[in-house]
Amino acid sequence: xxxxxxxxxxxxxxxxxxxxxxxxxxxxxxxxxxxxxxxxxxxxxxxxxxxxxxxxxxxxxxxxxxxxxxxxxxxxxxxxxxxxxxxxxxxxxxxxxxxxxxxxxxxxxxxxxxxxxxxxxxxxxxxxxxxxxxxxxxxxxxxxxxxxxxxxxxxxxxxxxxxxxxxxxxxxxxxxxxxxxxxxxxxxxxxxxxxxxxxxxxxxxxxxxxxxxxxxxxxxxxxxxxxxxxxxxxxxxxxxxxxxxxxxxxxxxxxxxxxxxxxxxxxxxxxxxxxxxxxxxxxxxxxxxxxxxxxxxxxxxxxxxxxxxxxxxxxxxxxxxxxxxxxxxxxxxxxxxxxxxxxxxxxxxxxxxxxxxxxxxxxxxxxx
Numbered sequence: 001x002x003x004x005x006x007x008x009x010x011x012x013x014x015x016x017x018x019x020x021x022x023x024x025x026x027x028x029x030x031x032x033x034x035x036x037x038x039x040x041x042x043x044x045x046x047x048x049x050x051x052x053x054x055x056x057x058x059x060x061x062x063x064x065x066x067x068x069x070x071x072x073x074x075x076x077x078x079x080x081x082x083x084x085x086x087x088x089x090x091x092x093x094x095x096x097x098x099x100x101x102x103x104x105x106x107x108x109x110x111x112x113x114x115x116x117x118x119x120x121x122x123x124x125x126x127x128x129x130x131x132x133x134x135x136x137x138x139x140x141x142x143x144x145x146x147x148x149x150x151x152x153x154x155x156x157x158x159x160x161x162x163x164x165x166x167x168x169x170x171x172x173x174x175x176x177x178x179x180x181x182x183x184x185x186x187x188x189x190x191x192x193x194x195x196x197x198x199x200x201x202x203x204x205x206x207x208x209x210x211x212x213x214x215x216x217x218x219x220x221x222x223x224x225x226x227x228x229x230x231x232x233x234x235x236x237x238x239x240x241x242x243x244x245x246x247x248x249x250x251x252x253x254x255x256x257x258x259x260x261x262x263x264x265x266x267x268x269x270x271x272x273x274x275x276x277x278x279x280x281x282x283x284x285x286x287x288x289x290x291x292x293x294x295x296x297x298x299x300x301x302x303x304x305x306x307x308x309x310x311x312x313x314x315x316x317x318x319x320x321x322x323x324x325x326x327x328x329x330x331x332x333x334x335x336x337x338x339x340x341x342x343x344x345x346x347x348x349x350x351x352x353x354x355x356x357x358x359x360x361x362x363x364x365x366x367x368x
Contacts, residue, residue: 001127001157003180005187007194008204008211012128012166012177013038017045018193019124019164019179022186023088024048031079032091032126033058033071034098037297039091039126039164041357044302052310053079058099059310061249061260066140067105068251069096069133071112080119089122090115094133094156098293100313101129101234101253103136106144106155113159122161122183128169130156132254135227149222162186167210169255172217172320176210230254233318233328240332244339255317261294262312265345270295270308272347272367278314278338280364281345286334291315296350297359 009015016039024030026047033054035043043050053075057065071092080087092112094104109125116123134152137144144152157163161183167176181187191201199205220226231254238252241259249258265274275292282288294312301307316331346367353362 001163001180002154003157003162003182005181005184005190007179007181007187007190007201008206009177009179009194009198010175010205011168012126012164013042014198014205015164015166015177015179016042016126018190018197019162020046020048021193022189023122027086028088029079029083029086030089030091031071031076031087033069033093033104034096035091036093036097036126037357037359039093040298045356049302051079054096054099058096058102061100061247061258061263061311061313064250066103066251067108067136068102069094069099069104070108071104073108073111073115076112076115080115080121087119087121089124089161091124091126093126093128095129095136095254097128097255098298099311100249100258101132101256101315102249102251103133103140103254105141106137106152107141109156110159123159125157125160125163126165127157127163128166129255131170131221131227132230134222135224135231136254138224149224149227153222167214167217170217170221171214172221173210173213176204176206176214178204230318230320233323237316237328237331240329241335244332244336246335246339249313257316257318258293259290259314259316260311261292261314265342267343268345268347270312271299271306272349273312273364274347275312275314276348276364277345280348280366281338281341282314282334285337286330288316288331288334291317292359296362300353300355300358 020042024046028048031051034052035050040050055070055072057063058068096102113123162181167173235252237257247260247263261275261278268274275294279290295309298309348364
């Protein structure tokens with residue numbers, strides 16, 4: 001990762017908070033392929049607007065496009081022209097977490113960088129799953145199959161002006177993150193903000209053991225044998241669920257399996273939260289924890305209104321080096337039981353919520 005200034009933080013969302021405290025604010029507009037929840041929350045907390053410009057295929061769970069995380073280049077160019085100087089930076093999330101863990105091609109990363117630079121805007125990568133994204137590039141992008149993961153990673157970041165990172169993802173750590181920048185003046189401002197909220201610039205609120213874990217994790221995460229195991233586990237679960245007739249996001253993503261709850265529970269309207277219905281039932285049947293990524297997470301608008309999200313998904317994020325084959329089979333078996341009663345499931349309404357990032361702490365009651 002060829003960045004000049006590395007600013008450690010206790011989590012990735014802290015890196016986002018620092019970045020957008022400097023670049024965001026009322027009247028600013030920040031595009032991405034798909035902003036993840038904390039990214040969007042940190043953008044909106046300061047009064048800026050977050051916009052998603054993923055390609056159309058990225059909103060179709062069944063579409064087999066190999067890089068469904070790609071930014072729509074025509075959309076981005078029109079956006080940069082329309083919003084002009086109110087755009088401080090262009091974000092790109094690799095892989096595209098909220099869109100099913102779908103990868104972004106190296107060609108698209110480079111094209112987004114070129115557009116950002118042509119309009120005089122910073123290009124920032126949310127790199128939380130950079131190694132998985134690089135592995136997909138190696139597998140799926142023409143001309144990349146013989147290259148090393150390290151070289152692909154370096155190419156991905158060499159065209160960026162900075163990155164945010166949650167080290168709990170592709171750095172194997174239990175905690176931590178960082179903000180990396182090339183602009184010395186922006187980095188100096190970020191360090192001053194870091195001291196206010198996180199800690200001294202050399203550790204950013206982290207213990208020494210956590211910094212060591214991140215350093216070692218970055219070595220191990222680019223091991224192709226590990227990445228093959230990681231991706232293949234997700235593919236296996238997707239194949240088994242597909243055989244049950246359960247609609248899943250295809251192709252399988254890097255870090256998780258995503259259920260298309262809106263398609264599966266067609267009798268539950270989006271604003272009665274079919275994803276939450278699946279997540280709750282899955283826990284009740286099998287004790288399996290999952291996460292709704294849909295209208296609970298993204299439906300509430302800044303003006304207080306609510307609209308259905310583009311998709312209602314349920315994310316089964318797979319812990320690293322934790323699950324065995326029998327665990328994967330158990331998850332599939334639990335879904336088999338759930339499939340038998342899915343038509344009996346009912347939706348939910350929210351009884352308590354926060355204005356921003358409500359999905360972390362909101363409370364529900366089932367609808368009769």
